[in-house]
Amino acid sequence: RVVLVHVPKLRGAELLVPGRATRLVDGDEVPRDEKGRYVVLVRPPLDYFDAGVGGALNFSFRAIDGVTGLASETDAFASVRVAAVNDPPVGLEASAAANAGATTIIELSGIDVDGDALVGAVIDSVSANATLRRARANGTASGEPLAVGDYVSGLVVAYKYVGTAPFDSFSVSLVDEFGAVGAATTVRVNLSTSLIALPSEPPQEVDEEVDGVVYLYAADTSDSPKEVCFEILGVTPSDGLAAPRLFDPEDGSREIFAGDTLMGRPLAAAVVFRGAVDHFTTPTVRWNESSLRIDAASIAYEAFACDEPRRRSVEARQAVSILNVADPANVSVVPNEFSVYALSSIDADDDEYPTRLAIGRSISIFDADRDVDAMRIDVTCEHGLLSLHPDTLHLADFNSQAYCQSRGVVRSWYCRGSGLDDRSMTFVATPSDAATLLSGLSYSSFRENTDDLVTITLYDGEDDRDTGCLAARQYKTRSLRASCAVSEAAVVVHVQEFASVAAADDASSANGKVSWQLALALVAIGLVVSCCSCCYVRRYLRQRRVGQRGGHRDDQDKFDHPETARDKLGMAARSAGSGVGSTSLM
Structure with a gap:
């Protein structure tokens, strides 16, 4: 008998009984084949070969006497060499x-x-x-x-x-x-796609409310570049008052809409960009450095081969920066004429006789630039005192070195006043802050029986010629400021004396008292006349009834004649009237 001692330990290697596919392990007896031989089948691992070194598939076995059961004193070793076979890649x-x-x-x-x-x-x-x-x-x-x-x-x-x-x-x-x-x-x-839309960076810039040319770019990376066309897909903002419009640069009257096609020259197309009124995207912050919520502007487009429209780029967006063109601020006052009582003529201020006039309720300020810039504000009067509401004074700049004292800037104006009881004040503020400040403007005066003029002047824009505005170097944000715009509004204030108004009220009261006395006297006279007339009529009727009882028919007929009756009644009435008048006078 032959017994295996150690089978190969290489992973994937096996010793098998030929014809049976029975796997042999350590200690298994190897059966004889039909010829009486001890045969094992060696199966190497997949794709294994030893490149002529050998040894990896060695195994050992031992012989045992079938009669005595004695085993061989030493183990025998078998060495198997695995030759390489070319495997396909x-x-x-x-x-x-x-x-x-x-x-x-x-x-x-x-x-x-x-x-x-x-x-x-x-x-x-x-x-x-x-x-x-x-x-x-x-x-x-x-x-x-x-x-x-x-x-x-x-x-x-x-x-x-x-x-x-x-x-x-x-x-x-x-x-x-x-x-x-x-x-x-x-x-x-x-x-x-070999056609690539190439929007430029940084965004192309146009001025607010001014037609500007914007270029759309593309590249054809094919082996045979062709002429490129451009299809407009839309613009942003796409709706509302901020929506821009596109026009043909060669025919300025032809508007371009989504779906329209432009010819390239050779890999770029031009389009006229017209922004909406008062819409800009630059700057993006206000004067106080807070962010502006602004809808970005862009043109969406695709590039395609003019002779092969199916070969086209993916959608791209050309960003457009719309630079703010400074709009002048405007101030107005409606109504512009008021009355107030002098402080020197009355002790108290009440609704009937006010001594402090709230002008600010009638003041309006409009500016379309969304507070990207500040401006100079002057408020003056000739005789009175002007005050802003104390709770809003923090919005006004009366004394900064950078803007009010003009350090490093040569000019003739400076900020003045404090905002409380000033005859004139000059300060720097944004338009919306100025509107808040001036909404609390009040006027008072000690000068009686006079007319005063309150003037509000706005200086908005850029000024390097000392015409009243801030200088270019003093602005924080980037905008296009062409000049210094001045807006002015005035208010006429009639200052009255309380004593003269009170005397006029007394005279009016006295005249009213006399008129009532006269009316009462006339009513009394009328009542007396009416009573006397009634008495005479009753007396006449009584005399008539007495005549009828006496049988004086002829007299009665004469008396009852219409004309005679009327004459007698009229005479009686005149007689009674003259008699009552005399009595009433006495």
Whole structure:
């Protein structure tokens, strides 16, 4: 009998019983074959060979007497040499990136378990819109397109795709130095357009409310660059009052809309950009350094081959910076005429006889520049005192070195006053802060029976000629300031004396008292006359009834004649009237 002592320990190596595929392990008895031989089958690991060194597949065994059961004193060793067999290479699936219409050099890769060099590839498949060629050392393509089954030496191919699909693929089989051909391997290609929209950086700049030319750029990276056209996709902001408009630079009256096409010259197109009224994107901060919430401006477009519209770029946006053009601030006062009582003529200030006039309720300030700049504000009067509301004084700059005292700037004006009981004041503030400050402006005066003039003047803009505005170097933000704009509004204040108003009120009261007395006297006279008339009529009727009882028919007929009756009644009434008058006078 033969018993195995140690089987090979190499991972994947096996000793088997021939014909049975029974795996043998340490201590197993090796069965005899039909010829009485002790035979084992050695199976080395996959792709293993020992390169002539040997020893990795050695195993040992021992002989045992079948009758006595005695074992051999020593173990016998068997050494198995594994010869190499050329395995085909295995290609590695790969992905590559390419621009449609442009030749791209793609490298192939794989492994060979034998360590053999990979020397080429056989083309297995290629799409209808793609071509493969041999690649030169300088990265260019050479020769005719390769067909399926063609062999290309080296591990590079020149690839070119013509179409609009985003993906493509081809397959190859790698070949090692001994001619072994591997299985087909797929190479996937992520395609990009060879037309590339190239918006410029930084953003192109135009002035607010001024037509400016903006250029749209593109590049054709294909092997045969063509004339490029541009399709406008839209503008931002896209709606509202801030939406810009586009026009043809050659025909300024033709407006360009989304979907319109522009011809390139040769890889750029020009368009006239007209921003919306009072909309700007630069600067982006206010005078007080707080951020402005501004909708960015841009033109969305795609570039495409003029003779092949399907070959086009991805969408791009050309950013446009709209530079603020300083608008002049404007001040107005409605109504512009008021009355107030002099402080010297009355002790108390009340709603009926006010001594302090709230002018600020009628003052309005408008500026379209969203407080990116500050301005100079002058408020003056001739005889009275002017005050701002104390709670808002922190918004005004009365004494800074940078703006009020004009350090380093030669000019004739300086800030003055404090904002409380000033005859004139000059300060620096933003338009919205100035509106808040002036809304609390009040006026008072000790001078009686006079007319005063309160004047509010705004100096907005840039001034290097000492005309009243801040100098260019004093501004914090970047804007286009052409000049110094002045806006002025005035208020007439009638200052009254309380004593004269009180005397007029007394005279009016006395006149009213006399009028009531006269009216009462006339009413009394009328009542007396009415009573006397009633008494005479009653007396007449009583005399008539007495005559009727006495049977004086002729007299009654005469008395009842209409004309005679009227004459007698009128005479009686006159007689009664003169009698009542006399009585009332007495």
